[in-house]
Every structure is written in structure tokens, then in C-alpha cells.
Amino acid sequence: MSFDTKQFKHVSYLWDEAEAAKLAGDEVALLIYRSNLLGADLRLTNYGGGNTSCKAIAKDPLTGADTEIMWIKGSGGDIGTLKKSGLAALYVDRLRNLKNIYRGVAYEDEMVELFNHCIYDLASKAPSIDTPLHGFLPFKHIDHLHPDAAIAIAAAKDGKKITQELFNGEIGWVEWKKPGFELGLQLKQCLDENPGIKGIMLGSHGLFTWGDTAYESYINTLEVIEKCAEYLEQNYGKKGPVFGGQKIQSLPEDQRKKQAAALAPILRGFCSSERSMIGHFTDDARVLEFINSHDLDRLAPLGTSCPDHFLRTKISPLVLDLKPEQDLSDVKAIKEQLAPAFEAYRNMYTAYYETCKHDNSPAIRDANPVIILYPGVGLFSFSKDKQTTRVAAEFYTNAINVMKGAEAISEYTSLPRQEAFDIEYWLLEEAKLQRMPKPKSLSGRIALITGSAGGIGKAIAKKFVEEGAVVILNDMNAERLASAGEEFKKLYGKDSYTTAVLDVTNDSQIQEALEVAALAFGGVDLIVNNAGLSISKSIEDHTDKDWDLLYDVLVKGQFKITQASVAIMRKQNIGGDIINIVSKNALVSGPNNAGYGSAKAAQLHLSRLNAAELGADKIRVNVVNPDAVISDSNIWAGGWAEGRAKAYGVKVEELPAYYAKRTLLNEIILPEDIANACFAFAGGLLNKSTGNVLNVDGGVAMAFVR
Missing domain, CATH: 3.40.225.10 (Class II aldolase/adducin N-terminal domain)
Incomplete structure (x- = not known):
């Protein structure tokens, strides 16, 4: 050669x-x-x-x-x-x-x-x-x-x-x-x-x-x-068309993405019956060639051949019996249609385990599929974290390449079921799994923190990623968002986050951000309504524009994000957390603060109302009340600092010390303090708490809830 x-x-x-x-x-x-x-x-x-x-x-x-x-x-x-x-x-x-x-x-x-x-x-x-x-x-x-x-x-x-x-x-x-x-x-x-x-x-x-x-x-x-x-x-082609030729047509790309985003949370819910899973979607041309073919029904059940492929993708994929253009808006009907397929897959996997197991085999693992094929649309994968599920999709694409080549020159053969089992449940493989670190508190969770390109929002996003979550970074400012994305890529790797430009008052951007979440990770189950702004003016100086902006961003924005996210969470049916970053001003009456303070009070009560309504869905709604978080925060732009300094009769540069001195603990509050409070609600120890308020203000007696 x-x-x-x-x-x-x-x-x-x-x-x-x-x-x-x-x-x-x-x-x-x-x-x-x-x-x-x-x-x-x-x-x-x-x-x-x-x-x-x-x-x-x-x-x-x-x-x-x-x-x-x-x-x-x-x-x-x-x-x-x-x-x-x-x-x-x-x-x-x-x-x-x-x-x-x-x-x-x-x-x-x-x-x-x-x-x-x-x-x-x-x-x-x-x-x-x-x-x-x-x-x-x-x-x-x-x-x-x-x-x-x-x-x-x-x-x-x-x-x-x-x-x-x-x-x-x-x-x-x-x-x-x-x-x-x-x-x-x-x-x-x-x-x-x-x-x-x-x-x-x-x-x-x-x-x-x-x-x-x-x-x-x-x-x-x-x-x-x-x-x-x-x-x-x-x-290729000498024996006839690849994979027996095309049986169905793919939807156009934009429609494939829309269809996938609509379905992903439902699939994630089914695949998370034992533990919360992270998803991945691909409509790679090689995938579409296979899933749209006449030979899909013959080849897919055979499973993969190479043990590296098999260990990542499970014994075989689940092929959905859905039309590419099927209307997915009736969530209940789609769940009823898909439930038997998932039950059949779990029964198949259990039978495979029972038939092939040895006396010393490890206990059966999660019986849900890892790879799900939607003809005409694409491939979904679900696993414990983003890297694992992304790699599983890559490995199944490799398996498709193998099937394509083998069929072109001969006939594809997969591993016999017993050999496959002996690899999957190999005691040495089990020992390797047992040596892996235990999952972190937020492993398997998908978080969208509004306004997360800086300040409090970015600190929360970092905390959540460090505790195992994946995040959808977002901001109105595309340049600021891109910078935050590069920072997260450098700190945590490409599988820790995705990005979406998001104005919380813009319905289409809200929908697009949640579609990004669904395509990148399978859905969303941890929302932090953090985006905000501040205007400090006396009654006579307040304008209609000021008032409308405050209420549109703080109150309506919180409502719109919550409303849209709850629709996703209900598709998944695995509960969730909504944490609203409000303010001590929701409880404390102060000077030159009519618009901001009343909007914060509305946010607080809206949180209580949402908690009461969403409890049946196991969706918890809680509030963190910060005060005077100055570091890296947009809240101090636009004259807010000057307005507050004027209201309190101090210089702008004296504000941090002024705020600290008026607290019981005499402490400056940092974005990381708010992030820790959010983690306290979402980290698993408070799963039976909803409708609560956690003050993180150094101790302001006037802001005590009771």
C-alpha cells in the first residue's frame, strides 16, 4: 500500500x-x-x-x-x-x-x-x-x-x-x-x-x-x-439505492427545528421517568438519509456493532410512529399516542436484561431509550449530561455510517444480544461506573436565568453550572451575551451552556429562547426571573414612559417568562423551580421609589399567586429579595445610583458603605450571595418549599416578611 x-x-x-x-x-x-x-x-x-x-x-x-x-x-x-x-x-x-x-x-x-x-x-x-x-x-x-x-x-x-x-x-x-x-x-x-x-x-x-x-x-x-x-x-449504489431508497421526505429545515422543539420536552419527560435527563437534537444529513429510508424498520432494531457505539447508544433506538408534519399542539393527545411506544421499549429492554443476565450481573439500569428517531425530522438523544447525550448522538451517527457501508458491500450484522449484554453489564464496566463521581445537586437540570450575561444573573448561571446544571445564557445586548458565552466556554466547556438574545417583553424572543432550550437540552425546568432595571425619581418627575417600562420589564416580563416556561414544564411533567429575583423594596417604603418599589411589590405577590396555582404540577415558585447588589450590575446604570444617592443625601461613591452600614450584619451584598440563595431553593434540600421569600440584604429590619 x-x-x-x-x-x-x-x-x-x-x-x-x-x-x-x-x-x-x-x-x-x-x-x-x-x-x-x-x-x-x-x-x-x-x-x-x-x-x-x-x-x-x-x-x-x-x-x-x-x-x-x-x-x-x-x-x-x-x-x-x-x-x-x-x-x-x-x-x-x-x-x-x-x-x-x-x-x-x-x-x-x-x-x-x-x-x-x-x-x-x-x-x-x-x-x-x-x-x-x-x-x-x-x-x-x-x-x-x-x-x-x-x-x-x-x-x-x-x-x-x-x-x-x-x-x-x-x-x-x-x-x-x-x-x-x-x-x-x-x-x-x-x-x-x-x-x-x-x-x-x-x-x-x-x-x-x-x-x-x-x-x-x-x-x-x-x-x-x-x-x-x-x-x-x-x-455505494451498486446493489441499489442507499438504505433501499427514500421512503419519506424530510420537512424543510426550519420546520424540522420547530417540530423538534415542540416534541423534545415531551420526549424528555418520558425519558426522565427514573432520573432527570438532558437532551440533544440533530438533523444531520446522514441521520435524515437513514431515518427517511425504506430500510429503517429492518436495520434500526438490529442495534449497533462496535462496542464503543453500543455502550453509548443502548441495545437499539426507539423509532417514533409520528408523521413529520403531525400537529403537536395537543400535548395530551401526543402523550397518549407515545406512551405505549415507551412502555413497549421499556418492556423490551427488561426482557433483554432478564434473558441475558448472569447470576452476578449488576442490577438493571434505566430502561428508557437513549436514541429516539423521528422520521422526517431528526434524532433525539437523552442521557445524564449534555456531553454524554451529544456524544451518544455522534456515536449513533457513526453507527449509521457503518450500516450504510456494510449494506453497500454485503449485509450489515450487529452484535448478538448476549454479546451486547455482556459488554453493557460487564462487571469491569460496572466497576468503572461505580468509580465515577456522584452526580452534583443540579445534574440533569436545565436553567434559564433571564439577564444572565452579567451581574446577578451571570453569578447565578455560574453557580448552577458549577453544581451540574446546563444553562441558557441570555441578554438583550448581543455583544454582552457573546462575551458571556465565551467566558462560559473557557471556564466550563461548550456543553455547559447555550445562548439566546432575549428581551423579556418580546413574545417572539421568549418563544425563540425556549425553542433554543428545547433543541439544545430537551426543555427547561429551572427558571430564574432576574432581568430588570431601576428608575429612581420623585413622584413629580416620574413619567408614563418610566412607569410603563418598569412594569413591562419587571412585572409583565416575569409573568410572560413564567407563562411560557410553565407550558414547557407541563409537557415534561417532572416538576420544576421558578425563582423570582425581587427586592427588599417590595416590602420597604422609601423615598423616590414609587414606580420601582410598587413594581417589585407586584412581582412578589405575583410569585405567591403562581406558587398557589402551580403546586399541583410540582412546580415550586420562590422569591429571593436582594438589596444593594452593586457589583457588575446593570441596575446602577441609567441614573439609578445618582437617584438613590440624592434620596439618601450621600455621594454616589459612598453608596456601598451606606447600604452596608444600614444592615444588621454590616455587610456588602455581592452577586454570589444571591446565587447561593437561588441554589438553596433549587439544590434539592427545599423541594417541599414553595411560596417562600428569602431575604439576602445583610439584614434590613423593615424588610422582614413577618
Whole structure:
């Protein structure tokens, strides 16, 4: 196999000779460099999937003798973002000597604990289950990837024959075997029986390739995958239309988005029957080609092949029996239509568990689907957090690519149900799950905090994300909003938030913001009405414009956001929280404050009224009353600070100290203090409290509720 690197069509050649030259002589650095390049191209492997390794000579810290060490991606890592801290380092001779005490395939799981006796670098990551797959092969650099093009061949009914003919015997074949010690031995046996091969195809699983240097391994990997992809491309359409041809037409894109946003909260409610889930939606062209096809009903129930795909997407997807253009406005009717499908899926999953379980299998997990397909519209996924659910959708898209390729050249085959179960409920996989950190208090919650690009709103959004929620950042000012988005991306990552320009007095922007929430996360269940402004004027100076603006933003805005959000929460039927940021001015009579103070009083009583009405829906409505939160707040713009200083007879710069001194605790109130109060209501300890008021004002006796 020999390709001009500039002629790669199906993979990206990213190797930079100048960058690699800087790493010359450091095999571990070159391993990380190569790994990051491979992980940067999702056509080569999935997020968190695959493994890479190198073997090099290092000094034994006890004897000082030169010894061969293998560095390999540790358990749970991702090659695209791999750093040295994510590698496991093991003595090669010790690892290979484990063969001497191996008791056979029935006991192969016990070998994982013994990997710890082979550790060279005591600070290294825990070795993964793939460790022996790399360790028993003699090559200096090894890539184990899950490229769609290769898996399509590996999952084809005639995959072994196709591999032999396509590569003229240069790529070996090992039948499906779940990763572990036994598969490592089988790889070595394949190499011994086929000396000179350049790689091995793993049935229904993936690809192993190698080289004597990092660059040789990289080029070998690209060439093999390129050849697989080129073969598939040449065969598309030869057996007939892809996936049997198109059965239905997709809705236009804008209609798909509208339909998906309307349905997502209902689906989220069904999928959250055991725990609150976060959603994701995609109408990627590859997804639409599959879900609109004649072969959807035949292929979807088969499930996926590659274990990495399967672990993320479950045994099979749920296909909705809804017309693309179906009217979704009658929520009750849609729920009644969908309920039997979800019940049937849960029964199917339970039967799968009961049929395949072993005496020592972990307890059955959530029986709800992870992947939901809506022909003509797109793919929904639901899982514990945004990253997991987004990646699940990506993995199912990979599975679609695999099915497409396998069907083009032969016939797609999936993992047998028992093999799939043995992967999903593998005790080693369960142990990995048990080691994961416990969910945070707001995990699975979706929060919309109005006016969250700065001040109190941004502090609340940060607190909620830090406690596990995802947030819809919003603001009237698009530039301020973009800046907040960049800050959240840098601090918390792209899966922590989305953004929407939002004026709380604008009906269309309210609807658009909630559609953004539904498409990005599946709905919304934690609302903080925080957006506001302040006008401080005497009675004679107040204008109709001042009055209307205060009441439109503070009172009507709170009502409109609540009204629209409650409609989403009722679709989900999993309860929710509405927290209204009001003010001590709702309770305290002060000078030059008729418009603002009375509007705040209206907000407070509106909160009580909403709490009384929404309790039956398990939607809690509570109030936080701040006072004098000056830091990074828009409230001090527009003359408010000057107005309050004039009312109290002090200078503007003296206001913070003035406000602090008049409190019982003599404290300045910060945005973070308000964020903590909101978390107190939403964090789980006050789930039986509604209609309450929490003052965060340093102690203003006149503002005591009773």
C-alpha cells in the first residue's frame, strides 16, 4: 500500500514535520502528538474511543538498567485531547509474563487487577482493558481505532473475505471477541500466523495498525482507512439505492427545528421517568438519509456493532410512529399516542436484561431509550449530561455510517444480544461506573436565568453550572451575551451552556429562547426571573414612559417568562423551580421609589399567586429579595445610583458603605450571595418549599416578611 499523502480524500493528513522534529527522540511526546492528530479527525475514531501506544527504552528506577516500557492511553481517556498525565506506563516484560498465570477466558477479568503489578510510572493513569491488546504485539507504535469505514467492513456478513481480498492478505482478521486478555493473545496469534501483515481487522469492532516509528504508524493507519473508505465509496449504489431508497421526505429545515422543539420536552419527560435527563437534537444529513429510508424498520432494531457505539447508544433506538408534519399542539393527545411506544421499549429492554443476565450481573439500569428517531425530522438523544447525550448522538451517527457501508458491500450484522449484554453489564464496566463521581445537586437540570450575561444573573448561571446544571445564557445586548458565552466556554466547556438574545417583553424572543432550550437540552425546568432595571425619581418627575417600562420589564416580563416556561414544564411533567429575583423594596417604603418599589411589590405577590396555582404540577415558585447588589450590575446604570444617592443625601461613591452600614450584619451584598440563595431553593434540600421569600440584604429590619 502506498499513497501520496496529498491525495488522501477520506481522511485528513495532519502531520507537521516541523512540529514532529521538535519532539525527535522523545517517543512518548511523539505518541501524544500522533494520538492528538488521529483524534482530531472523527472519521478515524470516536470521542473517547480507540487507543494508542508506544514502546521505548527507559531506566528501571530500582536497578538503573535499560528496560522496555509501554506507554498507552489510560482508562477513560480520549486520544484527541490526550496528555502525558492520561497515559499508563507499564513494564513490557512483566505484562507479557502474566501469560504464565492466566487461567483461561473464564477468568480473564481477574487479569485487570494484575496490570497494577506491571506499572512503571506510579503516577500514571489506570491501565485500560485494551492494555494486553497492545502489549502482546511487538511493534513500537500501535494504533487501535474505530473508523466507520473499517467497522463497516468488520460488521459486514462477508467482512473477513472482503478484508482478505481488499488488502491482498496484508491485513489480518480476528473474529469478534470482547476486549481483554484473551483478545490480546488472539491478536498475537494472528500476527504469528500471518507474519508481515500491516494490521488486523477486529470483527464487528475496529482496526489495529502499527509501525516502527510514530510517523510510520500514523501513515499506515491513514492508508488502511483511506483504502477502506475508497472501497465503500466505489460500491455505494451498486446493489441499489442507499438504505433501499427514500421512503419519506424530510420537512424543510426550519420546520424540522420547530417540530423538534415542540416534541423534545415531551420526549424528555418520558425519558426522565427514573432520573432527570438532558437532551440533544440533530438533523444531520446522514441521520435524515437513514431515518427517511425504506430500510429503517429492518436495520434500526438490529442495534449497533462496535462496542464503543453500543455502550453509548443502548441495545437499539426507539423509532417514533409520528408523521413529520403531525400537529403537536395537543400535548395530551401526543402523550397518549407515545406512551405505549415507551412502555413497549421499556418492556423490551427488561426482557433483554432478564434473558441475558448472569447470576452476578449488576442490577438493571434505566430502561428508557437513549436514541429516539423521528422520521422526517431528526434524532433525539437523552442521557445524564449534555456531553454524554451529544456524544451518544455522534456515536449513533457513526453507527449509521457503518450500516450504510456494510449494506453497500454485503449485509450489515450487529452484535448478538448476549454479546451486547455482556459488554453493557460487564462487571469491569460496572466497576468503572461505580468509580465515577456522584452526580452534583443540579445534574440533569436545565436553567434559564433571564439577564444572565452579567451581574446577578451571570453569578447565578455560574453557580448552577458549577453544581451540574446546563444553562441558557441570555441578554438583550448581543455583544454582552457573546462575551458571556465565551467566558462560559473557557471556564466550563461548550456543553455547559447555550445562548439566546432575549428581551423579556418580546413574545417572539421568549418563544425563540425556549425553542433554543428545547433543541439544545430537551426543555427547561429551572427558571430564574432576574432581568430588570431601576428608575429612581420623585413622584413629580416620574413619567408614563418610566412607569410603563418598569412594569413591562419587571412585572409583565416575569409573568410572560413564567407563562411560557410553565407550558414547557407541563409537557415534561417532572416538576420544576421558578425563582423570582425581587427586592427588599417590595416590602420597604422609601423615598423616590414609587414606580420601582410598587413594581417589585407586584412581582412578589405575583410569585405567591403562581406558587398557589402551580403546586399541583410540582412546580415550586420562590422569591429571593436582594438589596444593594452593586457589583457588575446593570441596575446602577441609567441614573439609578445618582437617584438613590440624592434620596439618601450621600455621594454616589459612598453608596456601598451606606447600604452596608444600614444592615444588621454590616455587610456588602455581592452577586454570589444571591446565587447561593437561588441554589438553596433549587439544590434539592427545599423541594417541599414553595411560596417562600428569602431575604439576602445583610439584614434590613423593615424588610422582614413577618
